Amino acid sequence: MLLRFRTANVRSLREEQELSFVVPQGEESDAARALELSDGKSLQVFPVLGVFGANASGKSNVITALKKMREAVLSSYGPWTSYTGIPDRQPFGLDPKAAAESTFYEADFVLDDGVRWTYGFELGDKRVESEWLHAYPKGRRQVWLDRDASRQSAYEFPGERVQDRARLARTTRANALLVSRAASDNHPQLSKIYDWFRSNLWDITPETELRQREAYTAEKLLDEATRDRVQELLRAADLGIQGAEVVRRSGDNAPTVKLLHGGTGDEPVAFDWANESFGTRSWFALIGPLLLALDSGAVLLIDELDASLHPRFAAEVVRLFQAPWSNAKQAQLLFTSHDASLLKTPRGGRSLDPGQIWLTEKDKGGATELYPLSDVDPGPDEDLADSYLAGAFGGVPNVSQGQIGRKVLTVLTGEAERS
Incomplete structure (x- = not known):
């Protein structure tokens, strides 16, 4: 299961943003699943997250960033051989300094054996600037890989846990990820990290x-x-x-x-x-x-869930992932939407808990900020759909009723007077 995803300097995501499936501390949720970890502890994890926000606020870029991380893991060793650098990096475009800065990705996930892993990397225009892999088999962090292209010796393998590490370090290109290189030889330890990305983060645009x-x-x-x-x-x-x-x-x-x-x-x-x-x-x-x-x-990504589906169909998709009877394998859904009706049931209850609802807004510099509704701390009986549409939580267009029509009328009137 996916626990958390962090990214920075991808499209409108300028500063580091985090998306988390882990239930916030203190939040009670009937939808949450107990995920048993290898250290004997358990985590409460959501099966569904929805990202809501105004047009062009960066909702789709959250999913794009996840797709780009997956693409890098699956493609850096093979398809990227014909490139001299990193293809299609797409750093934040509204700040000239961003092009010279690396793009950052990191994912926390748990494999079928209950072991939690953290894997991440930073990409520049020409090379992989850094790459790291941490495991938590007994709850405490084990550093398996620490790669830093700025060091004379770029690769370090603390604890010497990784098999065949010298050959992997020697044969991994500057613009390829070591995990991708390892998977090409069916590495007995690192292939399972590659396989998690291959089997998850599937993208669907209706x-x-x-x-x-x-x-x-x-x-x-x-x-x-x-x-x-x-x-x-x-x-x-x-x-x-x-x-x-x-x-x-x-x-x-x-x-x-x-x-x-x-x-x-x-x-x-x-x-x-x-x-x-x-x-x-x-x-x-x-x-x-x-x-x-x-x-x-698997972890399924659906961009604009409401784009071509009736709200009832969209709600049915959410229900299939929320209900234990239809989601026995603990699959997860991340979707984006404009439709506030997905925030409540036909009888007026909540279809998603505050920790499952994430909002996007752009700051004055055009950068996307991503935050959960639980940070806003809505009241226990508050109608989330009505409050969201009223702008109480942010994530909606800053346009007053009739504003667009008045501006169009002003333009048309001015053109008529000039003619």
């Missing part, structure tokens, strides 16, 4: 890669192990769908799907796929990846 995800969900309908759950999620979305027909024809790259809609007659009516609404197709395309994440216990 409006993109629609056909690929539709095809994947169709494959799930052909699989006896998942067919019933896919059909149940289609029916539960209240789209009038009673089932689905899936046919794989020889030579086709993907199965052909027809959803069965209830009509006035006794028999359901099969619609051609092209006649389905975009909302229905978006929900169908999301089901396959959702089930894959829930079945494997």
Whole structure:
């Protein structure tokens, strides 16, 4: 499970920002899961976090930073060989000094054996400036790797725990991560760090890669192990769908799907796929990846969850990860959204606890600040959706009612007078 993520100097994230799935001290949460650690202790960890904020406040950049960390881990040894430096680093663009400063990433996570790890690195334009790996098998920190490109001897392995360390240090390029290099040889100790990134931080944007995800969900309908759950999620979305027909024809790259809609007659009516609404197709395309994440216990990233889904569908996605009966493998969801309705249930209760709600705002210099709603300390009976929309917590546009219309009218009036 992912515990915390820290980053700095990525797009609008200028100073170090932290996102945490760990339940804040003193907060009671029915949604939290107890995560057993290898030292015998346990942590209360959220299965879901939502990042809310105004347009262009940096919500998507939080997910982008996580994606970029994963991309660096998976790609630095192989695909980056054709580059002389670090490709597509994207430091903060509104401060000229930022380009000369390194980009920082760090993740805390727990593997299946209960051992907590901290892995991080800093990237400059030309090289990996630093890289570190810490383990906590008995609760106390063990430093496995300490890399600093500014030292004469860049690599240190305190405790000499890492096998084959001399060869790894000698054969890791300046613009590659040592963990990536180790995984290329199936290193017996470090490959599990690489594998965690490969199996987690999957990114979904509902409006993109629609056909690929539709095809994947169709494959799930052909699989006896998942067919019933896919059909149940289609029916539960209240789209009038009673089932689905899936046919794989020889030579086709993907199965052909027809959803069965209830009509006035006794028999359901099969619609051609092209006649389905975009909302229905978006929900169908999301089901396959959702089930894959829930079945494997992965960390799923969904940018703009409400962009192409009805609020009811978006709330259903959150519910699937929150409910222990549907999320037995402790999968996690991080999503961004504008939709304040996701902050409460249809009956007026809270769908997310304050520690699960994160807000983004930009300061006067255009840099994003990320903070949890628990820092604002809302009242126990406060309607979080109403207070959020009223601007009590920040994270909403600083635009008064009618302001945009008045400005447009002023411009039009001025143009008319000039003509």
